[in-house]
Amino acid sequence: MKDAPSLPIALTVAGSDSGGGAGIQADLKTFAALGVHGASVITCLTAQNPAAVLGVEPVRPTMVRRQLEAVFAELPPQAIKTGMLYSAAIIREVARFLGELRRRPPLIVDPVMVAGSGARLLKPGAVRTLTEELLPLATLLTPNVPEAEALTGLRIREPEDLRAAARLLHRRHRCAVLFKGGHLSDSREAVDLFYDGQTELLLRAPWVKDVSTHGTGCTYAAAVAAWCARGLPLAEAVRRAKQFVTAAIARSRRIGRHWVLGFWR
Template sequence: MCCNSAGILAKKQQLSSIPLGRARSATSRLPQIRHFSSPRTESFPLRKNDTSVRARSGRPPIALTIAGSDSGGGAGIQADLRTFSAFGVHGLSAITAVTAQNTLGVTAVHEVPRATLRAQLDAVFADFRVGAVKTGMLASAALAREIARVLDDHPRVPFVLDPVLIATTGAALARDGLVAALRRHLFARADLLTPNIPEAETLLDRKIRNQTDMHAAAAELLDQGVRAVLLKGGHLRGSEVADLLLTHDAEHWFRQRRIRGESHGTGCSLASAIAAGLARGEPLDAAVEGAIGFVHAALVSGYHPGRGRLRVLDHLAAAR
């Protein structure tokens, strides 16, 4: 890990010791609550991916981000690559859109042509042994379909899907039809889906008001085809933030104190940190725990680089 998350995660609950598998069981058959005093490392295994661990090759592991470019540097590709670097992972990128934005807001979005995105992805996979893939802003259904075609050629590479739909400032970052395309083309390919509360509400077309609603929403998203869901609870009120990692066989709550103020790039950085952990060969629950600790530390050291109200993460401070 690039930071010590043990002192950051205030408390944690886990359900069941049944490992994650490909089987899709009904949500009504989730196991009863059990409490654990320390993290488990044997649960939540992913597809075996022996190409990614540095010890096997003498080179750093490699992760790919497929996302939009943020001219303000706080989110998107820019935040993803800084996160990869903080974890000692070599970062690759394929840009889906060029955005004009800063800490005040988003002023323009230019979607990259489908052929240009495909050329980037072909170039990356032709040369590098990719250890994990993370997607962020995809902009349109056409780009989502193209990414799905590429991922079909690399089924053993862990895939983290961050369903970026709206910027922190409220600007729309996706065309109509993207939500349906995510469900149809990418959910079944995703090892982990990482929505925040507004994104989950958009995906499910219903409100999420509390942690009971969070559990029901995560279970419903599981039933739509993803292997695991990390539903981020930061948009709910309270002095504590609770994030839920849920599969058909297990459940894991991560709880931490809330850092007040509006921030920018937390979702991008969290998904990228998870992908970095997976590229390093970590099991899913360990990668998620390390990523949550990393983002929390980066927020504690965050700063305001512009005139807007948004704080950006200090990725380097989190890595120290």
């Protein structure tokens, strides 16, 4: 087996979802589906199912760093995705570690703030730490509409509003932006916008009705990280990630009284 090709590695730094639909669990399933080995750093334990978040228990920041050290010592990733970071202390520890790297792989930051059920997944005081300490390290920022409004202070209702917000965030943080427009009022299409200062992509897909979208944001950002780990340029990684998450929604399957994204081909 000495001549067996090596798998690319992607790292997710996020919270654990006990229901398996979002967070670390969704990220690792996405990595596996796209042919990438997934390593993980768990920031929080959540007591969660598709209907509600019943509790959140953050991991000590020192333990978050130990996990990062363990992964990078033997499994240096070709791409990193961050999700639920929860507190200023955890964000600061992650940013400090990544800032110390001599060679930092592409960093995809999904600024998880609120669960689909409405539960807060980022403490209010942590938003400033996120913008000042982690986003300067980011390659790509992937907010949904409510997160984009929180980060920019703009009201976003139409695709043109996405353009204005994308340019504002790119100017502020000097990173590419992928706005996930699934929360826009037009329910006929899921419209996303990618902007890196030069290239703009408007990504459209038919809206899939009557299925749960729990975990789609995590899956989308993880798919970008997976394609980056496989060596694709960022814009193409985003394009393929859009195709992947659209197909996963369309292939959703029932679990109990709920739906789960269809990662299986």
